[in-house]
Amino acid sequence: MPDDAVPSEEIHKPGEPEREPADGVPPAAASEADEVAAAVAEKFPGTVFHDSHGQAVVYVDRGAWHDVVAFLRDEQQFTQCLDVTVVDHLVDEERLSVDGVAPERFEVVANFLSHPRNRRIRTICEVPADEPTVPSITDLYSGANFGERESYDLFGIAFDGHPDLTRILMPDDWVGYPLRKDDAPGRVPVAFKGDPSPR
Amino acid sequence: MKHAHPAPTERAAAAGVSPDAASEAMEKARLDRQTDEGAQEMQRTPRELVVTGGLWPEDDETMIVNMGPQHPSTHGVLRVMMELDGETVLRVKPVIGYLHTGMEKTGEELTYVQGGTNVTRMDYLAPLSNETVFALAVERLLDVEIPPRATWIRTMLCEISRLESHLLFQATNGMDIGALSMMIYGWREREEVLRYKETITGLRMNHNFIRPGGVAADLPDGWQQSTLDLCDTVERGMRDYEDLLNDNPIWLERLVGVGVITTEQALALGASGPILRSTGFPWDLRKAQPYLAYDQVDFDVIYTENGDCYDRYLIRLNEIRESLKIVRQCVEKMPAGDYRVQDRKITPPPRARIDESMEALIHHFKLFTEGFRVPPGETYVAIESPRGEIGCYLVSDATGKPVRMHIRGPSFYNLQSMEAMVEGALVADAVAIISSVDPVMGEVDR
Numbered sequence: 001m002p003d004d005a006v007p008s009e010e011i012h013k014p015g016e017p018e019r020e021p022a023d024g025v026p027p028a029a030a031s032e033a034d035e036v037a038a039a040v041a042e043k044f045p046g047t048v049f050h051d052s053h054g055q056a057v058v059y060v061d062r063g064a065w066h067d068v069v070a071f072l073r074d075e076q077q078f079t080q081c082l083d084v085t086v087v088d089h090l091v092d093e094e095r096l097s098v099d100g101v102a103p104e105r106f107e108v109v110a111n112f113l114s115h116p117r118n119r120r121i122r123t124i125c126e127v128p129a130d131e132p133t134v135p136s137i138t139d140l141y142s143g144a145n146f147g148e149r150e151s152y153d154l155f156g157i158a159f160d161g162h163p164d165l166t167r168i169l170m171p172d173d174w175v176g177y178p179l180r181k182d183d184a185p186g187r188v189p190v191a192f193k194g195d196p197s198p199r
Numbered sequence: 200m201k202h203a204h205p206a207p208t209e210r211a212a213a214a215g216v217s218p219d220a221a222s223e224a225m226e227k228a229r230l231d232r233q234t235d236e237g238a239q240e241m242q243r244t245p246r247e248l249v250v251t252g253g254l255w256p257e258d259d260e261t262m263i264v265n266m267g268p269q270h271p272s273t274h275g276v277l278r279v280m281m282e283l284d285g286e287t288v289l290r291v292k293p294v295i296g297y298l299h300t301g302m303e304k305t306g307e308e309l310t311y312v313q314g315g316t317n318v319t320r321m322d323y324l325a326p327l328s329n330e331t332v333f334a335l336a337v338e339r340l341l342d343v344e345i346p347p348r349a350t351w352i353r354t355m356l357c358e359i360s361r362l363e364s365h366l367l368f369q370a371t372n373g374m375d376i377g378a379l380s381m382m383i384y385g386w387r388e389r390e391e392v393l394r395y396k397e398t399i400t401g402l403r404m405n406h407n408f409i410r411p412g413g414v415a416a417d418l419p420d421g422w423q424q425s426t427l428d429l430c431d432t433v434e435r436g437m438r439d440y441e442d443l444l445n446d447n448p449i450w451l452e453r454l455v456g457v458g459v460i461t462t463e464q465a466l467a468l469g470a471s472g473p474i475l476r477s478t479g480f481p482w483d484l485r486k487a488q489p490y491l492a493y494d495q496v497d498f499d500v501i502y503t504e505n506g507d508c509y510d511r512y513l514i515r516l517n518e519i520r521e522s523l524k525i526v527r528q529c530v531e532k533m534p535a536g537d538y539r540v541q542d543r544k545i546t547p548p549p550r551a552r553i554d555e556s557m558e559a560l561i562h563h564f565k566l567f568t569e570g571f572r573v574p575p576g577e578t579y580v581a582i583e584s585p586r587g588e589i590g591c592y593l594v595s596d597a598t599g600k601p602v603r604m605h606i607r608g609p610s611f612y613n614l615q616s617m618e619a620m621v622e623g624a625l626v627a628d629a630v631a632i633i634s635s636v637d638p639v640m641g642e643v644d645r
Contacts, residue, residue, distance in 0.1 A: 052576060052577055052578060053339050053340065053342070053576060053578045055578060055579065057577075079466050080466050080467075080469060080471075081469060082469065082471075082581070082588060082590065082607060082612075083579075083590060083592070083605075083607040083612075085592060085603075085605045085607075087577075087594050087602060087603045088602075088603070089602065092575075092596040092602055093596045093597055093598050094575050094596050094597040094598075095575060095596060096575040096576050096577060096594075096596075109577075109592065111579055111590065111592070111607070113588075115466070115480070115482055115487075118487055118488065120579075120581075122579060141467060141469070142467050142468055142615075143466075143467055143468045143469025143470070143612060143615055144469070145615060146469075146611060146612060146614070146615055147469075147612070150611075154303075167296075168295060168296060169295065169296040169299040169644055169645075170296060170299065171296070178301060178304060179303060179304055
């Protein structure tokens with residue numbers, strides 16, 4: 001959808017909190033999915049907007065990841081970071097291609113929710129396999145703590161600046177990152193009682 | 200003088216050997232045996248032990264205590280590391296992963312048809328919410344519209360699931376606080392709900408009833424009456440709960456003002472559901488971003504202002520009532536028609552068709568061996584589960600299995616808010632707080 005699509009009337013859903021958006025933020029409109037994305041794109045050149053089944057998705061450069069999230073929080077009223085997760089695209093048969101996005105092996109995905117504006121946005125960051133590092137956003141949303149730890153634990157993505165980047169679901173001495181596509185689930189033999197340790 | 204260990208000498212005396220000689224010989228044999236095995240003999244001189252409390256350094260007055268993973272009040276296998284100063288909890292760190300079974304990895308190995316069997320086992324106290332969020336995500340990637348009857352059945356079952364989960368919360372919360380009658384009451388009504396769900400879905404738990412494309416089967420004959428009967432039973436039970444607890448002085452003493460959290464903290468820590476609503480923030484996805492048929496039923500969002508354990512108890516109690524309201528409306532408004540999409544690529548043909556139609560047989564076979572292919576894409580679908588926002592992030596790559604199936608478990612993120620609630624509380628309050636967060640470890644660890 002173009003950034004300057006004509007606003008239509010009927011986006012106001014029943015039960016939507018009747019809160020006025022803060023200063024400078026225009027009221028809800030049909031193209032509002034674009035609005036935050038447009039603001040992000042204006043401020044951070046290189047970001048790409050994608051309409052994914054009616055949901056606003058912004059592909060963000062790795063260097064701008066922290067700044068974009070700060071922008072969402074401070075200027076776009078995104079009150080909550082719901083989730084941080086990772087996708088490993090190593091063995092995709094056919095991958096969703098978005099114009100202007102150079103695909104890498106990993107994608108770090110964060111979902112944000114704005115309660116006052118009642119809308120969501122998803123930011124995606126392409127992360128190469130040879131340098132799996134992303135700036136942490138725990139200083140902005142402390143709720144991202146567990147999500148980033150889980151991403152580190154299962155995918156081996158290092159979040160720069162995370163206060164406690166340790167394994168969360170797997171044992172502390174685990175070798176490998178189980179949700180990576182090249183980490184086969186059958187690699188570790190089942191340790192029966194009395195069996196010598198596989199490692 | 201009586202010997203310290205009378206048994207061997209008495210036995211020796213009975214055998215006609217002098218007690219002293221016998222014990223000396225045995226002692227020697229014992230030492231020989233130990234020396235042969237390379238064991239060290241323990242020092243025999245008695246040591247004087249004086250308990251003065253001075254065993255810890257003066258400047259280190261706090262103590263780290265592990266609660267769980269086997270503690271009965273940690274709802275499964277949650278381990279909580281607490282830093283204690285006397286009886287006061289200074290810091291708390293939840294340690295999870297004891298129930299990690301790699302369900303997201305499993306989800307990548309199952310077709311979209313089979314996926315429901317996997318997600319339903321995550322939050323095993325509200326399985327139908329999990330199935331719904333997964334099915335909605337798959338349907339969004341497929342861009343299929345499901346028939347209204349399926350939507351209404353889902354709405355009704357989600358609410359049944361919610362009240363089931365809240366009933367079990369009442370039971371376990373009562374047990375944690377020490378109100379054991381409440382535990383029995385809660386399980387009593389929940390048992391009725393499970394029995395009812397068995398008549399609808401065929402299983403008490405882990406139903407795999409809500410599937411991509413609709414629901415697995417139509418509602419059975421006489422479901423209206425059994426649903427209304429269930430509502431009456433639960434409502435009758437709720438009067439017991441309220442009589443027992445609402446004004447109970449011990450209950451109030453244990454819960455009021457305990458585990459207070461503010462809206463800002465709850466939002467920052469990613470909390471949702473009853474925890475967020477207990478802080479005076481009326482956010483419910485069923486109202487704010489309606490899905491299924493929630494925009495066509497009348498119900499209220501329950502919220503309170505204080506953000507303490509008692510408020511979270513009250514919210515869950517009254518949400519049962521709202522759920523009953525929705526279920527009754529669903530019975531009233533249930534539309535007729537198909538209970539699943541009539542697209543043979545997504546849902547199987549009726550059993551009778553397989554005997555007479557070759558196409559039906561092929562469709563059936565293909566669907567249950569390969570599943571259906573989903574065009575490449577990614578989506579995040581969120582619904583309101585009893586514990587808060589449950590989300591499903593699904594990435595497809597034009598094959599029959601997802602590239603990534605991630606569930607945003609509300610318990611997983613809600614656990615973080617525990618840190619804010621527990622600080623400064625007593626150990627006994629920590630039990631009440633863990634209980635009021637109502638985590639389900641199956642969903643936390645996935």
